[in-house]
Amino acid sequence: MPDLPQKPATGVSRRTVARATAAAGLAALFGAAATAPARAATRLGPRTRDVSVPSAALGRSAPVRLILPSDFATRPDKKYPVLYLLHGAHDDYTSWTRETDIEAFTAGRDLIVAMPDAGPTGIPSVWRGGPDYETFQVKEVPALLARDYRASGVRAVAGVSTGGYGAMAHAARHPGAFTAAASYSGILDTTAPGVPAIMDAIVARENLPAASLWGNPIFNLLTWRDFNPRARATGLRGTALYVSQGSGVGGGGDPLPGILESALWPSAQGFARTLTLMGIQATTHFYGGGGHDWAHWKPEFTASWPILARALGVPE
Numbered sequence: 001m002p003d004l005p006q007k008p009a010t011g012v013s014r015r016t017v018a019r020a021t022a023a024a025g026l027a028a029l030f031g032a033a034a035t036a037p038a039r040a041a042t043r044l045g046p047r048t049r050d051v052s053v054p055s056a057a058l059g060r061s062a063p064v065r066l067i068l069p070s071d072f073a074t075r076p077d078k079k080y081p082v083l084y085l086l087h088g089a090h091d092d093y094t095s096w097t098r099e100t101d102i103e104a105f106t107a108g109r110d111l112i113v114a115m116p117d118a119g120p121t122g123i124p125s126v127w128r129g130g131p132d133y134e135t136f137q138v139k140e141v142p143a144l145l146a147r148d149y150r151a152s153g154v155r156a157v158a159g160v161s162t163g164g165y166g167a168m169a170h171a172a173r174h175p176g177a178f179t180a181a182a183s184y185s186g187i188l189d190t191t192a193p194g195v196p197a198i199m200d201a202i203v204a205r206e207n208l209p210a211a212s213l214w215g216n217p218i219f220n221l222l223t224w225r226d227f228n229p230r231a232r233a234t235g236l237r238g239t240a241l242y243v244s245q246g247s248g249v250g251g252g253g254d255p256l257p258g259i260l261e262s263a264l265w266p267s268a269q270g271f272a273r274t275l276t277l278m279g280i281q282a283t284t285h286f287y288g289g290g291g292h293d294w295a296h297w298k299p300e301f302t303a304s305w306p307i308l309a310r311a312l313g314v315p316e
Contacts, residue, residue: 047072048103053116053144057135064141065093066149067103067113081154081312082112082145084137084178086163089122089202095160099294100301109314112151116141120206121213123199124166125227128215138170138177156308158182158242160297162202165190165229168271171239172232180240180311182304184297185261188243188271189230191217195267196224230271233278240311241282242304243272246290257291264292283307 041049047068052061069080085102087095093115096102106113116137118124124133145151157178159167164186171181190199196217200210214223225231245268248261268286275282285303290296309316 041066045103047107048097051144053136053141055136055140057132057140059131062117062136063093064117064144065097065115066145067097067106068149069110069112070108071110072150076150078110079150079152080110080112081156081314082114082142082151083308083312084141084155084157084167085113085115086124086137086157086159086166087115087118087122088159088161088163090120090205091122092120093117100298109309111312111314112145112149114141114145118163118166121202121208122162122166123202123213124163125169125213127213128211128220128223130212133166134170134173137166138174154179154312156180156182156240156311158184158301158304158308159186160184160294161292162187164188168229168236168241168243169227169232171241172229172235173227175235176238178239180242180308181236182242182244182301182308183268184244184300184304185246185264185268185292186229186243187264187267189267190228191221191224191231192267192270194263198263230267230274233271233274233280236275236282237278237280240307241275241280242285242307243268243282244285244287244300244303245269246292246296247286247288248290248292257293258289260292261290261296 041051043049047070049066051064051066053064054061085096087093096115102113118133119131124137126132126134142155155178157167157170164183165188167181168183168186168188171178187195189195199213203210203213214220214227217224245265246261247265248258272284306316
């Protein structure tokens, strides 16, 4: 994708990292079916809308940003596949349109782009005794799109950082729901050494109790495994997969994006090894260096686009 005007390109802002450092040591390293009618959409441009979706799973309404096909208004009988794009930690549903040229990139392509909210942590899962972002994203939003926006049953999902976790977790936990899933620097093995602490730090950054996600990683290990993409990898069989991850560290300037990326390298490697051992095909791109930021995620999305496009049945 062509770069937008330059801005700090990081999955978490420097202010976020600074606050995380003050809150907890690890946070400095790792701040990186709807039944009610949707409220009136807010028109942001010729094709872009923000929709507030009443959600039983969340117990409140939550936003979804949509990019509609160029011919949506002129072809009232046509149904469209949907590409779901998930945001990362400490970001929100506006990130893809803010950080990339996804609107221009999808112009003229017959698909809907949906960018659902995942809450302040960006972890789109079933929280312990709390909100169920998984049901919101996997069932409620698709139901809304099928009912009000002529979405077909063909879906692909991609995400950055915790959104990359969500992409693989959703596809693994709901086999057949998505024709393709792509992760860019995602958290793909949540029980790997050090990773539970990463997840706890992300939760703590938003002033939430660590156990409010999946409970204690030792005493509630079965729950942690149930939401672990690597442990649920068998559900990915038959789904077109793209996994990218940098080794991080090194380079000049702000070192934190590289540190963040390097911390997740073993998790992604273990996930990829499991796929290979299970005979599950995936396209992987493990590259030296790189940072946990949009400067690296944007070209990875472009590299994964042919896989996503084929799975959605749209031109590359």
